[in-house]
Amino acid sequence: MTHEAGIPLGIRFRLLSDSPQDSAAQVVNDVVVGDYRDLDTLRAFARGCDVITFDHEHVPAEHLRALEADGVPVRPGPDALVHAQDKGVMRARLDALGIPCPRHRIVSDPADVAAFAAEGDGFPVVLKTVRGGYDGKGVWVVRSAEEAAEPFKAGVAVLAEEKVDFVRELAANVVRSPHGQAVAYPVVESRQVDGVCDTVIAPAPGLDEELALRAEQMALTIAKELGVIGHLAVELFQTRDGRILVNELAMRPHNSGHWTMDGAVTSQFANHVRAVLDLPLGDPRPRAKWTVMANVLGGDYPDMYSAYLHCMARDPQLKIHMYGKDVKPGRKVGHVNTYGDDLDDVLERARHAAGYLRGTITE
Amino acid sequence: MTHEAGIPLGIRFRLLSDSPQDSAAQVVNDVVVGDYRDLDTLRAFARGCDVITFDHEHVPAEHLRALEADGVPVRPGPDALVHAQDKGVMRARLDALGIPCPRHRIVSDPADVAAFAAEGDGFPVVLKTVRGGYDGKGVWVVRSAEEAAEPFKAGVAVLAEEKVDFVRELAANVVRSPHGQAVAYPVVESRQVDGVCDTVIAPAPGLDEELALRAEQMALTIAKELGVIGHLAVELFQTRDGRILVNELAMRPHNSGHWTMDGAVTSQFANHVRAVLDLPLGDPRPRAKWTVMANVLGGDYPDMYSAYLHCMARDPQLKIHMYGKDVKPGRKVGHVNTYGDDLDDVLERARHAAGYLRGTITE
Incomplete structure (x- = not known):
């Protein structure tokens, strides 16, 4: 999806991928298959790259420092990324910044x-x-x-x-560039099923304006103080007593920002690419009153084509984003976005489509 | 751009390209370099393709018939495509259908x-x-x-x-699937400079509703009667005396439909892909009151990065689509889309960005 966002700017991607079957490897035309834990592989890959970014946070920080010493910009850099790699480091730093945590x-x-x-x-x-x-x-x-x-x-x-007594989970998504420009997407509500994100509603329904502003400012502060470049997702708990606590950080385009692909003026992927290239950031505002993202989990429904027939015929406004992954039960294999003025309708359409694509709804 | 639209559906493209420098060849990961006028090349390419479509109309119809005889679906098929290849055949057919032409x-x-x-x-x-x-x-x-x-x-x-005494040029864009489902985008105004499309305004400002409907119906009729599968652009003259005459046909996603990438619920590229795969078509309605597309022509401004800096900083809502082509004077190397409620503002933003990217505006 980051590659998709780079195409219109003429940005060429080189991809380091675990396997040629990886989602991104299926659509990027310059793919190196190799192990991101191996420094020699990373160095060979980095030669000829103007800048390096990530779709996960697992590349060892010491390897990233070696690449930086070789003169390759790494965005976000290892000093930021360690806070998304190590929850102990993250908690200690947020404490020092006075950011409320459990x-x-x-x-x-x-x-x-x-x-x-x-x-x-x-x-x-x-x-x-x-x-x-x-x-x-x-x-x-x-x-x-x-x-x-x-x-x-x-x-x-x-x-x-x-164990936080929360009423719901929220996420504050922000993007920051090396220039220090930053944009904040509206705070969203993230609903989990069995510990996995099921649905995201943008903006979070009924969220107090002051609380939303506080969450956005918290995410912007974290991005600035940790030196994050690119997209930062701050997963939050909204507690029963009206507080907001930081649950997790992710330093990359994040599931809680997938709604932006169809629901915001500039998607999280486009803004991540812009930030990594130190280009001015795009408008993060929503294009619709409500946008809902529902994850498609792998089920036992291998016939995607006939699922498409049903879903597209039922809802001509549905936006489907499948990742080209092998379908395994419970694995995130895609998502759908819906938008409109009536939240109940928008939610129902997203849930129906995600359920049908998974195979749990078969009307 | 068709590849971009296919990615979210997990549609894999194999590309037959004149050269590895072609725009599409830079971003598609399965590229065959070869000559589309050579039947053996086409046959070897088509092996393993489920269906074939085009981003231009120049593949010889007899070769397409040979591929069809080999059992490969070709969409649009040669019997439709000949009307976009040969203006004599096109005029004769439109006459027979009673479609008004010059x-x-x-x-x-x-x-x-x-x-x-x-x-x-x-x-x-x-x-x-x-x-x-x-x-x-x-x-x-x-x-x-x-x-x-x-x-x-x-x-x-x-x-x-x-030589038609026209007040302006319009375009009616429709998409039709093998099932016979069809959708019509709003009729747009297309402004030419030196015979090349400069700006497209969606919908065409001040267009009489009855005339707009007639233009859409004309395009739907042509698509149906000619057996078009995929996107059909009907370029039209609006005459001083209130008639609408067909100028040209294009059977592929078309410059007059580029606004749909950011301005419609479903882009022309996404609907072309859906039609070619015989999937239900997406909603063609606009997402904004006004959308303007302005072409970026090659100038003598090779430094795209600093042009991006200016354009993105000036207009955070600007959508840039560059094609990765070598910049040659006068060549279409990209386009920009803007949208909003105020047409003057939307037009000015698109023209400024396109001019700046070309290098003719240097404020």
Whole structure:
């Protein structure tokens, strides 16, 4: 999708991909297949690139520092990216900046988890490996010290966090350029099912204006203070008592910003490309009153063509974005966007299409 | 741009390209370089394609018939495409359908041109080679039999047409699928400079509703009767006396439909892809009150990056679409789209950006 956004500007992409079957490798015409964890591979790849950016945060920071030392701009740079790679580093930095987070600390073993629980409101406690988790992986909700053994088995530091009593999850998406220009997309509501993002509503319905502004300013502050270049998604909890707490950071175009492809004047991908090239950023405002994004998860419906027939015939305004991935149960294989003036209608259309493409709706 | 539209549906393109420097060859990852006039090349290319479509109309009809005989669907097919390849065939067919055209007939030599002039209102007369012309090439406006020698030198049949006293040029864009579903985009005004499209305004300002409807119906009729599959652009003259006459046909996504990329719910490219795959068509309605497309012609401004800096900073809502072509004077190398509620503002923004990208505006 970043490649799609670069085409109209005549920006040529070279892609480093795990495999030729990767989504991006199917549509980019200059693909190097290799391991992003190998510095020699990265160096060979980087030769001839004007600038390097990412669609995930897992490239080791020390390799990125080596590329920077070779003179290749890396955006976002490793000093920013580490906050999206390591939840311990992220929490420490946000604390220092006075950004509200769930109560948290690094814990050493199940007994320490019990101590952490006792310091607050008790169990349940959320445990996260500081590195490597996503979409609910690497995250555990434990109700006792006995349940807390598993996270420590990976040999990675474990972060304990209070289980926040939230009314909903929000996301504040911003983009920042090397010049220091930044734009904020409207704050969205993100609805999860089984720990995976199911639906995003832009803007977040009924969100107090002052709270929305605070969330946007929080994301802009994080982008600036951490030196983020490109897109930053700040996942937030809205608590029952009216606070906003930072859940996670992502430094790349993010699922909570996919609605912008059809719902905003400038998509998150276009603005990410512009930021990485230090071009002036595009207008982040919405084009419709409501835009809804619904993720398409892999089901057991391999016949995409007849699903397209149904979905396109039912809703001529539907925007489908499939990623060309092999369909595996539960995997995000695409998303749909709908927009309009009536939120109920827009939500129903998105959910129907996503469900039909997954195969869970078969009307 | 058709490839861009195919990506979100997971449609993989194989491209037959004249050269690896072609715009499309820079962004598609499965490129065969070869000559579209060579049947063996076409046959080898077509192996493994589910369906074939075009971004120009010049592939010889007999070769397309051979591919169809090999079992490869060709959309639009040669029987439709011949009407976009041969202006003589096109005029004869539109006459038979009762579609209003400028007065015309095939002429054999300069004396015959003089006779054609005398049959109507006299000179000037427009002469066109029936094949091979575009963007003002292959078209002559002659004021006497003496001026009429040039067109006959190419050894191609020559069509004479009255020089229409038009107030403006319009275009009716429609898309039709094998199922026979069709959608019509709003009729646009197309402004030419030196025979090349300069600006397109969607919808055509001040166009009488009845006239707009007649133009759309005319385009839908042509698409149906000629068996067009995919996008059809019908270029029209609006005459001083309130008639609408067909100027040219194009059977592919067309310059007069580029505004749809940012201005319509479904772009002409997305609908062309959907039609070629016999998928239900998308909503062709505009998303803004006014959308303006301005072509970027090649000038002597090779520094695209600093032009981007200016244009993007000046207008954060500007949509730039560059084609990655080598910049040659007068060549279409890209276009910009702007949209909004105030036509004067939307026009000024598009013209400024296109002029700046060309290098003719340097404020």
